[in-house]
Amino acid sequence: MEENYMPQQYEPTINMPYEFSHIMEGARPSEIRELLKYASMPGMISFGGGMPNPKSFAIDAIREIVDDVLIKNGKYALQYGNTAGLPELREEIAKMVRETEGIEAESKHIIVTTGSQQALYALPKVLVNPGETVITEAPTYIGAISAFNANGVRMAGIPMDKDGMKTDVLQATLEKMKSEGKKPKYIYVIPNFHNPAGYTMSLERRKHLVDLSNDSGIPIVEDNPYGELRFSGRKIPSIKSLNPGGEVTYLGTFSKVMTPGLRIGFAISSEAVVGKINLLKQAVDLSTNTLSEFIAMEYLKRGIMKVQIPKTIELYRKKRDLMLSSLEKYFPEGSDWSRPDGGMFIWAEVDSGIDTTAMIRKALEKKVAYVSGASFFPDGSKRNNMRLNFTFSEDDQIVEGIRRLGEVVSSELKIAKEA
Ligand SMILES: Cc1ncc(COP(=O)(O)O)c(C=O)c1O
Known part of the structure; x- marks a missing residue:
């Protein structure tokens, strides 16, 4: 009986050309x-x-964690997970960003994603209609360009120098767009040790960006995979911490400070944005990899990151x-x-x-x-x-x-x- 369900040898006889989207x-x-x-x-x-x-x-530490997780929590770690992410992991993330970035967030403001790349794809999907525009730095992260392209989103690039995005050019661009009746949907920046440029946005420019965002009602997306990897100079406050009452979505990831193989990232935003990303995730992957979430949670809890x-x-x-x-x-x-x-x-x-x-x-x-x-x-x-x-x-x-x-x-x- 079971044999009927075995896959049959399939020899295509018609070469059907696909029409892609x-x-x-x-x-x-x-x-x-x-x-x-x-x-x-x-x-x-x-x-x-x-x-x-x-x-x-930290391979040895991760091996120990995997053992412990499977022994103590195997039946949960190998099960489907919560779409928003493991609650204990979100609590650990809230603690971490309070300490490292001065960001005050509760679990309801945090969604765990499959790398921050998933959040980069999700944000234009939930906030931007095809043909509408997002502001980026020029140059900007190639994976963000792919995510915008995959959503049919246009990009307006603002030049950078060693102090990051030139916010005077941003201001002029926003004014010009306004006079043409256009409003970009958000401003995407990588403020620390930019990929690809290596530049860090100065405090003055961060403040100017926040003012421009609040005055124009255009939200900011702050992508910060490298912030903890500072070798010289002094830490500059995150944009989100400079604008606690404003609309800043903060993207973080464990890829560069733990391992990219776990594919754990997160977005911190208003409940409304987090809720929409959650709905999208239900269509994309149901939840982030549960075992990875347990590993990342234990890694933080045991202080290995530090x-x-x-x-x-x-x-x-x-x-x-x-x-x-x-x-x-x-x-x-x-x-x-x-x-x-x-x-x-x-x-x-x-x-x-x-x-x-x-x-x-x-x-x-x-x-x-x-x-x-x-x-x-x-x-x-x-x-x-x-x-x-x-x-x-x-x-x-x-x-x-x-x-x-x-x-x-x-x-x-x-x-x-x-x-
Ligand atoms: C600026 C930036 N954002 C996001 C990502 C995506 O990282 P991940 O999906 O591994 O978290 C990268 C990876 O190189 C990056 O450089």
């Missing part, structure tokens, strides 16, 4: 996903991915310094780069005659990879930047990789000058 018809894999293929080639040094160093993973982050900071600070000194040594005159106080990326700018997207092929021939800057601009407009990740590679690879890249840039510069 308008939104997905134009979707293309990101350069980063493509580059990941090369990252594993023998001898390749990749500054492409945004991966934490595996040495930052012990592990300083070790990760030491590891990364050295790598950042090594990459900065190697850039100084090997990159030709006319190049410049950010000097991040934390996070995972350096943003390098080369002569404007060099197209870093076209240059990738030559870099790969020399067995070194990066992500070209154009991928991070909503309109792909700027072509002479590259994002360099300094956290994943071994120390000697950082020096050798930047040496190889310096050679490629120098030879491209020569060609550009001769043209």
Whole structure:
């Protein structure tokens, strides 16, 4: 009897062409996903991915936690979970953000998500209609661009400098849009150790942003995956803590400070926004991975995060310094780069005659990879930047990789000058 339910061998005889949805018809894999293929080639040094160093993973502590969770709470940890997230995890998150970011939130303001990437996808889905506009920094996180594109949302990019989004340009843009009868749905920013630019938004600009948001009635989305990874300089208050009565949705994640493999992130917002994300999640994945939630909850409860982050900071600070000194040594005159106080990326700018997207092929021939800057601009407009990740590679690879890249840039510069 059961055999009837076995899958049958299926040989398609008709080759039926699919008509994809308008939104997905134009979707293309990101350069980063493509580059990941090369990252594993023998001898390749990749500054492409945004991966934490595996040495930052507290593997032994996590193994103990997994054992304990399965012994004590296996019947819950392996079961379907609550859509909003494990209540004890949300309480731990509330405690954590009060301590680290000065954010006052109750469990009802918090929803656990499958990485903060899920929140980046959910927010335009619940707040923006296709064709409407969101303000971003330019450049901005490539995964946010993908999430906006997948929702048919337009992006208006505001330029940055070393103090973050230029809020005077934002102000002028909002005024112009208003005069045209347009209102963007929210302003998306990555204030700490920006991906890809490495910049941190100054306190003055954060305050200006808050004023602009409150005056115009346009909410802010503050995406902060790297905030705890500060190697130098002084901490700057989170935008949400500067605007407790205003509309700021704060996005956090354990990917860079615990492990990305657990896929645990969270959004903190008003009950109304959290409620809509909850409804969307019921259509997307019902709940975040329950076992991961238990692991993250125990990790916080046992204070492992507080012990592990300083070790990760030491590891990364050295790598950042090594990459900065190697850039100084090997990159030709006319190049410049950010000097991040934390996070995972350096943003390098080369002569404007060099197209870093076209240059990738030559870099790969020399067995070194990066992500070209154009991928991070909503309109792909700027072509002479590259994002360099300094956290994943071994120390000697950082020096050798930047040496190889310096050679490629120098030879491209020569060609550009001769043209
Ligand atoms: C700025 C930013 N936001 C969000 C994410 C998504 O992280 P996750 O989904 O792993 O939490 C990343 C990952 O690189 C990021 O750089």
